[in-house]
Structure formats: structure tokens, C-alpha cells
Amino acid sequence: MAEIQPVRGWRYNAELSAHIDDYVSPLFDVVSQKQREALYRNELNSIHLSVPRGEDPAGAALERLTQWQNSGVLRQDEVPGIYVYYQYFRLPGSSREYCRKGFMCHIRAYDWAENVVLRHENTLPAAVNDRAELLARTQFQSSATHGLYRDDDFELERYLDEAMLDPLYQTEEDYQGARDVLAVIQDARIIRRFQQVLSLREVILADGHHRYEGSLAYRQARMAAEPGNTGREPWHFHLMYLTNAAADDLRILPTHRLLLELPGGISDAEFLARLEPYFTLLPMDDVYDLPERIAGKQWAFGLYLGGLAYKLRLRPEVHAQLSWDTTTEVKNLDLTVLHYFVLEKALGIVGPDAQRTWPGVAYVRTFSECLARVDRQEARAALIVNEVTMEEVERVCHSGAVMPPKSTFFYPKTIGGFLFSSIRDDEHDNAFYAPFLAPGPGF
Structure with missing residues (x-):
């Protein structure tokens, strides 16, 4: 299944790494304009590589990257490794501290049709093209996408925990309130075991579909230009953060839907009337009770409309009307039910494609903001x-x-600038890579 390789990581030099909070940044698709402007003021912040500015953004990123490498702002580790990445965090209303455990490495950039890396959402072509252009110009990856493998035996965690006894550096608190810690495994025998474990597994792409498809587009372009390639060139690979799907500390937060308008100028009363053939509507005295009243219930939703709160629950007999051409697994999802019976049947926004581009809906993470x-x-x-x-x-x-x-929001997000990787043509010239070009013998 999945082929992974260790990385000769590029990192901020020791002096800068001691203050790593000053140089990390949110991922390109979640960083707000306000955050961007604040981060741009730091001339060494990783935002300049991940979300470059100017008339030629990718060219600006390449120029800055070259300066940072030549001046020693970024330094490359001599020996390749698996980079252990832990994120400590809490959820609102809970005193429990979670720790999401994972590791960063290179993974072969598999086409979707190969069914090794599996996606769960579609992408926007403009965002993919932006990431592909940036990668093609810099041949450098400033943040890892997030992938999931399943290992119910938790075999690799003991190696991760051991590496974490001697961390390289850590944030005090990133932009989302998490504490990020980095360590490295450079023992060739252990790295080969990581390769063996992943070689038996598929990987689900949790976060970073646009960046991953950017890598696919770049790889396909290079393969077309170099039909004699060996398949071992660095540009065949992509930087990914891998976590165990069996872990209890893997958290997915809800993403609520905000209706910015009701099409056709319909009134609140008309909207409720259009919902009634499909849902039972229960008025609620206190809107703040909605999350608790729908928790754990299939096809149940909260509605806040005109200052009034309602609990909606799909009438079970109407589910068979869901006629979209998709799998049973997708039809059974709460969000598919919501999009079909509310957006399509009640509001007339017909079909997934039209809904994806409809400007009347916004996606909001927090209940209070809604x-x-x-x-x-x-x-x-x-x-x-x-x-x-x-x-x-x-x-x-x-x-x-x-x-x-916007079905999933894996929390917390990984951060940019914590570890960089290069896919330049000369990367695998280092002799230390030789033992890892194929998974080794039994451990």
C-alpha cells in the first residue's frame, strides 16, 4: 500500500528555533487576512513561503527561500529521519488535555485512482493550481498535509513516545491554543519498521486536499516531461503528517451552516412551511440547549431563525427520497440529509455542484458565532x-x-513552518537515503 520515506528536514536554525512561535503560521487556507498582515510584518515568518505576496507570488517565495537557505536562516539536517509531531490541546468546556500523536515523512504522491491515498472531499481548481505553481517554482513544502492510517495495535506509538523524551523544540502556544512539539527518529532500523507498517495500509487524507492535489499536478507534469524517470526522484513524494485513526485523541469538530440569504425573498414562515414535509419541528425555549438536544441523534439539526430556536429531525420515511447519485454511506450522513432536504428541497438550490458555488451559505465552526x-x-x-x-x-x-x-474539521490544524521539506532533484544524492529506498527486511 503506502510507501513512505524519511526526510532530510529543513528547519529554522537553532537560534531562531528557540523562539519558534515567532516563525510558525496557520495553513494557507485557514489563515485570516488579519493574521496574514500581522505575520507579514515579521520578515522571517514562514507565511512568506506558504502565502507569498506580490505580482509574482511564487517567484517571491523562491527568492526569499534562496536567501534564507544561503544565509543560514534555514538549515538542513544532515541525516534523514521520521519527524515526530505531537499537539497538546483542550476543547472548549473540557479540562481534559488531549495529545494527538503523529509523525511527518514523505509519502509517494499517489493518484486517487490507485486507491492508496483516499480523499473525502472535492477541491477547487483555482486553489490546486495556486499550490501546484508554488511547488513547481520552489520545489519546497512549508507544511505537511494530514493523513490517517489505522493501527489498532498502536505499534508505532512506543517509538514516537521514546523520541519525545528528547524534543527538538516546541511552541508555547500556537494561534489555535495548541502546544506543538517536534522530535526526530533517525535510527534506520526503526524507520524501516515505520515503512513496513505503512506498506500494509491505505491512508485517508484528513486535511490538505488542495496541497496534495498540487503535488499530484506537479508530479504528473514532471513525469510527462521526463518519461524516462525512475520513480525514485524526490518530486514523486509529498510531505505528510500521519496519525493513527484508532486514537481517541483524534478530534473532528462540527462545521455549522449559516444561511446568508433565503433565495427568492421567502419569509421565515414560508421557510418553516417548506421544511415541514421533511422534518419534525420542535420549538425550543432556549437556543443554547440546541447542541445538547441534537447530540448523538441521527439526522437531527438545530435551526436558529428570526430569534427563535427549533430542533429539526428528518422524518425517517422521507429519507428514501434522497436521489443524489452517490453511495449509501454518503446518503446516510447528517450533512447529506441537510444539504438535500434543506438546501435542495426547501430552498431550491439543486444539486451538489450548485450548492458548492452558491454564495448564500457560509461555513462556521463555532455555535456562538452562528x-x-x-x-x-x-x-x-x-x-x-x-x-x-x-x-x-x-x-x-x-x-x-x-x-x-466542509464536512470535517480535524482539530487542531497542523502549523506551517514547523518543518520544511525539499523535493529538489538533488535531494536523494545523499548516501544516507540508500537504506530507505525500499522497505527493509523483517524487524
């Missing part, structure tokens, strides 16, 4: 949803289908 924006009349209504489970993600991916847009 309520506030409706109260400020920035939106007509909020639809409150439950989180997707890891089991649902796995079932959908293995069915070969994709979920509705």
Missing part, C-alpha cells in the same frame, strides 16, 4: 449540526465517494 451573526442580521438563519465521526469518514472513503463540502 447565533451572533443571525442576531446582527448578517445572516437569515443558522443550521447547527453534529460532528462527523471517524467511522463515518472511513466508511465514505472506502466507498469511493466524497462528502458534502
Whole structure:
């Protein structure tokens, strides 16, 4: 199945790494404009490589990268390794500290049709092209995408824990409140065991579909230009953060739907009337009870409309009307039910493609923001949803289908600038790579 390789990581030099919080950044697709402007003011922040500015952004990133490498701002580790990455975090309303354990390495950039790396959402071509252009110009990856493998025996965790006894550096607290810690494994025997374990497994892409497809596009372009390639060239590989799907510390948060408008100028009363053939509507005295009242219930949602709260639950007999051409696993998802019976049947936004481009819906992570924006009349209504489970993600991916847009929010996000990797043509010239070009013998 999945082929992984160790990385000769590029990292901020020791002096800068001692203050790593000053140089890391949010991922390109979650960083706000306000965050960008603040980070741009630091001339050495990784935002300049991940979200470059100017008339030729990719060219600006290459120029800055070259300066940083030549001046020693970034230094490359002499020996390749598997980079252990832990994120410590808490969820709102809970005192429990979670620790998501994983590791960063290179993984072969498999085409979707090979069914080794599995996706669960579609991408936007413009964002893919942007990432592909940046990669083609710099041949450098400033952040890892997030992939999931399943190992119910938790074999690799003992090696990860051992490496974490001697960390390289850590953040005090990143932009989302998590503490990020980096360590490295450079023992060739252990690295080969990591390769063997992953060689038996598929990988589900949890986060970073646009960056991964950018790597695919770049690899396909290089293969077309160099038909005699060996398959071992560095540009065949992609930087990925791999975590165990069996771990309890893998958290997926809900993403609520905010209706910025009701098409056709329909009234609140008409909207409720259009929902009634499909849902039972239970008025609620306190809107803040909605998350608890829908928790764990299939096809149940909260609605906040005109200052009033309702619990919606699909009438079971109407589910058979869901006629989209997709798998049973996708049809059973709460969000598919919401998109079909609310957006299509009640509001007339017909089909997944039209819904994906409809400007009348926004995706919001926090319950309180949903309520506030409706109260400020920035939106007509909020639809409150439950989180997707890891089991649902796995079932959908293995069915070969994709979920509705913004179905998952894996938390916390990885950060940019914690570890960089290069896919330049000369990367594998280092003799230390030789033992890892194919998985070794039994451990």
C-alpha cells in the first residue's frame, strides 16, 4: 500500500528555533487576512513561503527561500529521519488535555485512482493550481498535509513516545491554543519498521486536499516531461503528517451552516412551511440547549431563525427520497440529509455542484458565532449540526465517494513552518537515503 520515506528536514536554525512561535503560521487556507498582515510584518515568518505576496507570488517565495537557505536562516539536517509531531490541546468546556500523536515523512504522491491515498472531499481548481505553481517554482513544502492510517495495535506509538523524551523544540502556544512539539527518529532500523507498517495500509487524507492535489499536478507534469524517470526522484513524494485513526485523541469538530440569504425573498414562515414535509419541528425555549438536544441523534439539526430556536429531525420515511447519485454511506450522513432536504428541497438550490458555488451559505465552526451573526442580521438563519465521526469518514472513503463540502474539521490544524521539506532533484544524492529506498527486511 503506502510507501513512505524519511526526510532530510529543513528547519529554522537553532537560534531562531528557540523562539519558534515567532516563525510558525496557520495553513494557507485557514489563515485570516488579519493574521496574514500581522505575520507579514515579521520578515522571517514562514507565511512568506506558504502565502507569498506580490505580482509574482511564487517567484517571491523562491527568492526569499534562496536567501534564507544561503544565509543560514534555514538549515538542513544532515541525516534523514521520521519527524515526530505531537499537539497538546483542550476543547472548549473540557479540562481534559488531549495529545494527538503523529509523525511527518514523505509519502509517494499517489493518484486517487490507485486507491492508496483516499480523499473525502472535492477541491477547487483555482486553489490546486495556486499550490501546484508554488511547488513547481520552489520545489519546497512549508507544511505537511494530514493523513490517517489505522493501527489498532498502536505499534508505532512506543517509538514516537521514546523520541519525545528528547524534543527538538516546541511552541508555547500556537494561534489555535495548541502546544506543538517536534522530535526526530533517525535510527534506520526503526524507520524501516515505520515503512513496513505503512506498506500494509491505505491512508485517508484528513486535511490538505488542495496541497496534495498540487503535488499530484506537479508530479504528473514532471513525469510527462521526463518519461524516462525512475520513480525514485524526490518530486514523486509529498510531505505528510500521519496519525493513527484508532486514537481517541483524534478530534473532528462540527462545521455549522449559516444561511446568508433565503433565495427568492421567502419569509421565515414560508421557510418553516417548506421544511415541514421533511422534518419534525420542535420549538425550543432556549437556543443554547440546541447542541445538547441534537447530540448523538441521527439526522437531527438545530435551526436558529428570526430569534427563535427549533430542533429539526428528518422524518425517517422521507429519507428514501434522497436521489443524489452517490453511495449509501454518503446518503446516510447528517450533512447529506441537510444539504438535500434543506438546501435542495426547501430552498431550491439543486444539486451538489450548485450548492458548492452558491454564495448564500457560509461555513462556521463555532455555535456562538452562528447565533451572533443571525442576531446582527448578517445572516437569515443558522443550521447547527453534529460532528462527523471517524467511522463515518472511513466508511465514505472506502466507498469511493466524497462528502458534502466542509464536512470535517480535524482539530487542531497542523502549523506551517514547523518543518520544511525539499523535493529538489538533488535531494536523494545523499548516501544516507540508500537504506530507505525500499522497505527493509523483517524487524
